[in-house]
Amino acid sequence: MLDYSNKTVLVTGGASGIGRAATLAFARQGASVQVIELNDSAWPALQEELKDLEGNANLHTCDVSDQQAVVALFNKIGRVDVLINNAGVAHVGKVTNTPEADFERLFRVNVKGVYNCMYAAIPLMQQQGGGVILNMSSIAAYVGLPDRFAYSMTKGAVSAMTISAARDYLADKIRVNSISPARVHTPFVDGFIAKNYPGKEAEMFEKLSHSQPIGRMGKPEEIANLALYLCSDEASFITGTDYPIDGGFIKLNT
Template sequence: MFKLTNKQVVITGGGSGIGKAMSILFAKQGATVHIIELNEAAANDTVAEIKTGGGNAEVHKCDVSSQQQVVAVFNSIGKIDILINNAGIAHIGRADNTSEADFDRIYNVNVKGVYNCLFAALPIMKAHNGGVILNTASVAAHVGITDRFAYSTSKGAIHAMTLSVARDYMADNIRCNSISPARVHTPFVDGFIAKNYAGKEAEMFEKLSKSQPIGRMGQPAEIAALALYLCSDEAGFITGTDYPIDGGFITLNN
């Protein structure tokens, strides 16, 4: 089950965190993974790990906020069976203290970046009789989270885009779903804690972990496992759906 032999998979932000876990797992299942990354060094490390394990992967340095770059890279890849829109950045702030520059920065990566990848991938998928798209949303698309105005806005857009694409391209044999993780233990989280809570890292890590009903953060590999199922042939009856993977955050914190 869940084999991806001969599948061409594009994963944005595949060099670290959740994207890295997805890249490694999808390659293990037989796919050729194309990692779209601005951080080329991180992507190269992930590809090296994949190849050491006998898998196939390539790095494509690309700024997803640039449609010209995205279209050029996607066209160079050719056939795309699976697209995972995972690249994203975070921001802390409320509506009245989020600068226009910060709001635009979040929008350009988290929203326009996904649009650019959809714009580039959908014609390719249509030309090859279908495909699968998975977008990384967030629990922030479903519930109010303190000081996450711009980020929540962007993830709400991801949820809406998922529904729109699923509806518009059903007749083209293209499925589109999204996943909504809660807090996941990635290098980004460790860096955030170190930057904002110097000297209190262990205390803050514990606090953030306990803020989720299950009592811990998710692991990147757990998110990757759900992504694998939703992108596999076994999930062929699923489209236009968002899947929370959140340790009970949405339903048990309200």
């Protein structure tokens, strides 16, 4: 079950947060994981955890918003059985206090980055006779989160791109799905709270945790485990679908 031996799994943003958990999860199942990061600061610590796992991982520094660099890197890697489009950035703001530069930055990474990686991976998958793409969306694509205008815009785009690509490449045996997490406790979340709510870190952590009806934030490993299943041969009948993993946020909040 969930055997990734002899499979190449590419994870963008794969050295930290949810991406890091995915890298470890796929490596445990025997995959050769190709990690794309903008910088390598988190790589040494991750390497330590990878030492005793069945699979292996390699780091590639690349900006996913640079199409030419992405295509060159994917072609160099040569084979992509699974693409996890996880790299992304966030922003706090409404329409009227979102600067154009921030709007464009989020679009460049969260939307164009996903497009660039699919653009580079799909021809390789067509040559191989198939593959799996999993895009990281968010509950922000479904519900109106306060002060998340630009971020929500990008995740709505990711959901639409997922459905469109899934339809377009059915005949190529390429499955395309997405995951929509609610809040997940990562170092990014801790940094986000510290930056935007100085002096109120504990209060805001509790507030954000309890916005999920289940009473806590998700764990990166829980998201990674869902990714592990959706990209496996056992999930071969699943395509064009988004999977909320949200502690009941979408359906149970009143």
